Amino acid sequence: MDLLKLAEQQLIEKKVWPEFKAGDTVTVFYKIIEGNKEREQQFQGVVLQRRGEGSTETFTVRKISGGIGVERIFPTNSPKITRLDVNKRGIVRRARIFYLRDMIGKAARIEEKKSYSSKTAKAK
Amino acid sequence: MAGIIGKKIGMTSIFDADGINIPCTVVEAGPCVVTQVKTIEIDGYNAVQLAFGEKKEKHTTQPMLGHFTKAGTTPKRDLVEFAEFEKEYALGDLVGCDIFQEGDFCEVVGTSKGKGFQGVVRRHNFSGVGGATHGQHNRLRAPGSRGASSWPSRVFKGIRTAGHMGNERVKMQNLQIVKVLPEQNLILIKGAIPGHKGSIVTVLK
Numbered sequence: 001m002d003l004l005k006l007a008e009q010q011l012i013e014k015k016v017w018p019e020f021k022a023g024d025t026v027t028v029f030y031k032i033i034e035g036n037k038e039r040e041q042q043f044q045g046v047v048l049q050r051r052g053e054g055s056t057e058t059f060t061v062r063k064i065s066g067g068i069g070v071e072r073i074f075p076t077n078s079p080k081i082t083r084l085d086v087n088k089r090g091i092v093r094r095a096r097i098f099y100l101r102d103m104i105g106k107a108a109r110i111e112e113k114k115s116y117s118s119k120t121a122k123a124k
Numbered sequence: 125m126a127g128i129i130g131k132k133i134g135m136t137s138i139f140d141a142d143g144i145n146i147p148c149t150v151v152e153a154g155p156c157v158v159t160q161v162k163t164i165e166i167d168g169y170n171a172v173q174l175a176f177g178e179k180k181e182k183h184t185t186q187p188m189l190g191h192f193t194k195a196g197t198t199p200k201r202d203l204v205e206f207a208e209f210e211k212e213y214a215l216g217d218l219v220g221c222d223i224f225q226e227g228d229f230c231e232v233v234g235t236s237k238g239k240g241f242q243g244v245v246r247r248h249n250f251s252g253v254g255g256a257t258h259g260q261h262n263r264l265r266a267p268g269s270r271g272a273s274s275w276p277s278r279v280f281k282g283i284r285t286a287g288h289m290g291n292e293r294v295k296m297q298n299l300q301i302v303k304v305l306p307e308q309n310l311i312l313i314k315g316a317i318p319g320h321k322g323s324i325v326t327v328l329k
Contacts, residue, residue, distance in 0.1 A: 004134045011138045080143040
């Protein structure tokens with residue numbers, strides 16, 4: 001197993017993102033290729049889960065687009081992701097919040113962690 | 125065919141230059157020791173015998189021990205013959221994974237994972253018999269008819285039936301080499317290869 005990690009370490013450039021977890025609202029900026037032009041697109045939504053480690057680490061972002069739930073899975077270390085902003089810290093009790101899929105409207109809201117930003121600001 | 129003996133380490137994925145995620149298998153390929161060089165004059169054909177994997181001396185038979193001592197190496201576990209190397213090798217030479225280049229296509233020979241005794245649905249992709257209703261019961265995964273009755277009064281040879289599946293030699297062709305790490309003796313092959321983690325495979329050029 002160690003040799004596998006060794007290969008991953010050499011070949012995968014670990015990206016540094018701000019700390020985020022399930023329940024947080026994030027905006028992911030990623031590059032897409034349209035024809036032969038490269039363009040940046042963004043995807044804003046709630047993080048449902050983070051899973052895996054090393055090169056296979058991913059996170060799932062869910063948003064409601066035109067009344068329909070859309071989920072996207074991003075590899076955390078993908079070179080296509082240029083920026084990741086954390087817009088809101090949410091209060092959730094579990095690491096994987098798939099129950100959100102069954103909720104609509106007001107029920108699908110996540111309470112915002114208010115003290116977080118001030119605390120981290122002081123620490124810094 | 126030129127090639128090398130290796131050990132399957134496991135699967136992972138890497139990103140290529142375009143940022144596309146490529147699933148690949150990590151193989152510890154070599155370094156292998158040349159334990160015998162076969163020539164047309166002596167053996168009737170040209171080949172190079174490579175050895176890979178350490179083995180204790182007390183588990184080695186005396187004739188094999190002599191064979192390894194002749195090549196000036198410690199006892200090895202696996203011996204495989206290869207032919208048509210670009211370079212000429214002598215006894216005791218090391219063959220590393222640098223015989224491969226990124227982007228090369230290769231073939232991988234291994235022993236597939238054992239699946240045990242399996243029915244025809246899993247072993248031969250039969251679709252089972254009919255549906256579950258209309259009084260039908262316990263036929264869902266059955267093989268159906270094996271042939272006619274009074275003639276020939278026997279089952280023809282070669283009829284696909286249930287039986288042992290897996291744990292056999294499998295060769296996969298047209299696999300691409302994504303990366304070569306000569307310092308760690310690792311090669312990354314695109315996609316899956318036969319066998320479980322830690323199993324011995326031969327990678328052919």
